[in-house]
Amino acid sequence: MGNAINTGDTAWLLVCCSLVLLMTPALAFFYGGMVRRKNVLSTLTLSFVFMALIGVQWVLYGYSLAFGKSIGGLIGGLNYLGLAGVGAAPNPDYAKTIPHGLFAAFQMMFAVITPALITGAFVERVRFKSFLLFSLIWATLVYDPLCHWVWGKGGWLGALGCLDFAGGTVVHIAAGFSALAFALAIGPRKGFGKNPIEPHNITLTVMGAGLLWVGWFGFNAGSALAANGVAVNALLTTNTSAASAGLVWMVLSWLDGRPSPLGLATGMVVGLAAVTPASGFVTPMAAMVIGAVAAPLSYYGIRFRDKRQLDESLDVWACHGLASTWGMVACGLFATTEVNAAGANGLFYGNPGQLAIQLLAIGVTMAFTFGATFLVAKLLDWSIGLRVTTMEEEVGLDISAHGERAYS
Amino acid sequence: MLKKIEAIIREDKLNDVKEALREMGIVGLNVFEIRGHGRQGGITLTGRSGTYQVDMLTKIQVNIVLSDRNLDETIEAILRSAYTGESGDGLIFVSPVEEVIRIRTRERGYDAVMYPGDIDERKGQGGTKPPGS
Numbered sequence: 001m002g003n004a005i006n007t008g009d010t011a012w013l014l015v016c017c018s019l020v021l022l023m024t025p026a027l028a029f030f031y032g033g034m035v036r037r038k039n040v041l042s043t044l045t046l047s048f049v050f051m052a053l054i055g056v057q058w059v060l061y062g063y064s065l066a067f068g069k070s071i072g073g074l075i076g077g078l079n080y081l082g083l084a085g086v087g088a089a090p091n092p093d094y095a096k097t098i099p100h101g102l103f104a105a106f107q108m109m110f111a112v113i114t115p116a117l118i119t120g121a122f123v124e125r126v127r128f129k130s131f132l133l134f135s136l137i138w139a140t141l142v143y144d145p146l147c148h149w150v151w152g153k154g155g156w157l158g159a160l161g162c163l164d165f166a167g168g169t170v171v172h173i174a175a176g177f178s179a180l181a182f183a184l185a186i187g188p189r190k191g192f193g194k195n196p197i198e199p200h201n202i203t204l205t206v207m208g209a210g211l212l213w214v215g216w217f218g219f220n221a222g223s224a225l226a227a228n229g230v231a232v233n234a235l236l237t238t239n240t241s242a243a244s245a246g247l248v249w250m251v252l253s254w255l256d257g258r259p260s261p262l263g264l265a266t267g268m269v270v271g272l273a274a275v276t277p278a279s280g281f282v283t284p285m286a287a288m289v290i291g292a293v294a295a296p297l298s299y300y301g302i303r304f305r306d307k308r309q310l311d312e313s314l315d316v317w318a319c320h321g322l323a324s325t326w327g328m329v330a331c332g333l334f335a336t337t338e339v340n341a342a343g344a345n346g347l348f349y350g351n352p353g354q355l356a357i358q359l360l361a362i363g364v365t366m367a368f369t370f371g372a373t374f375l376v377a378k379l380l381d382w383s384i385g386l387r388v389t390t391m392e393e394e395v396g397l398d399i400s401a402h403g404e405r406a407y408s
Numbered sequence: 409m410l411k412k413i414e415a416i417i418r419e420d421k422l423n424d425v426k427e428a429l430r431e432m433g434i435v436g437l438n439v440f441e442i443r444g445h446g447r448q449g450g451i452t453l454t455g456r457s458g459t460y461q462v463d464m465l466t467k468i469q470v471n472i473v474l475s476d477r478n479l480d481e482t483i484e485a486i487l488r489s490a491y492t493g494e495s496g497d498g499l500i501f502v503s504p505v506e507e508v509i510r511i512r513t514r515e516r517g518y519d520a521v522m523y524p525g526d527i528d529e530r531k532g533q534g535g536t537k538p539p540g541s
Binding site: 198257266300302303306315 | 452454455456457458459460461462463
């Protein structure tokens, strides 16, 4: 019996599905604390709405485009429209021991949080209607194909042997470089660079970071798609990278002034994003290096972005894009089949070819996501406009776009 | 003459100032949470990556309207109770008040700022005619 359902694996993935779902509201709070009080509801909504939007899109056609029968390695076919035939029986192409429907649900949570990550780029000024349209187009034309390339059966990057355990390319580099492109298209917030734009509630942000860390166990360890040794390794590497990145970030912050709580929380999330592609392929000691290197990379990435006067508001590019780029590279260095027989060896284990494949996947993901996002954002800007009016921006999007206020 | 004191003090000195004023019999006061900066121009905060300048700091403004015969000792009490010696201790503004009217009784002037047990009653100097005027 090759395709018998394993109750242990199924139970674990059901839990992981819930853990990854939790990450989207966690991200909403993580972001919500960093904006001004007049935009906190708007910022929460930008993330939260994806549970509704992609929750529908994924069932209707998103899953099929990402994981349907491959058309030339570029996109999935329409054979799973409406999740037709995606039920209790396992799909051996993806996970032999859990129901196919559970795999689809688990993947849905990734499709939900990835566009939510991008929203950090354009908070406090985006027009909600344009944002919704952009998000649907992005999920369909960017996420679904990219997901297919890397994880779909027959997808071309996956077929080349690209190692991306839980979404370094598909989730974090995609979100980071799309955020960069969108920020360039929409322009800075009013007063950016002239007046300090302060986070209004670091408490929310720290709480969000904590919940993200918890959820990330589902994200990474769940990506083993089984309750096995690879899952345990992924959980350990995830925790180790978050810990070392948090520590290093705290020290960097301290050297510049004081050990900032916002910095500590940010460093932890950066460590989590960095280790994501490598979590199921590297040892915990390698993960410690991954986190420790990711922290200064993103820390000074933020500084660089700020010096360039670019208002990529909540640093999705520096925190997710840069960290996970390094994570993908690190995967090509530290990956070992001793950790995961289904993976590959990296440069340090005698396989330099893997690094080349990783670099190709990074380059393709950056170019595709940046280019496509910039194009879509610019087209929307020219046609219906990406931004709210100056008056609406000054009043704050909570009132002007949603008609509610967070604190009365 | 009626005077208004507007004292801008540290947030964490409010209780000390209130205490000092209550002890000397200043009964009525209003407190505002305000934001601003003085000569120092603000402070440096730690952010996500490095530090940044904040020029608007939260301060407390205490407003008191009183007879000018009580002015000097009231100012002295605030000076003592709001003092730390560090930058940011604040400022005291004093200005004349044209008229005060208590809504419930329609009392005007000195009568309107009098309360039972306040500084004037303690001095035995109630009433419409302040000494020396």
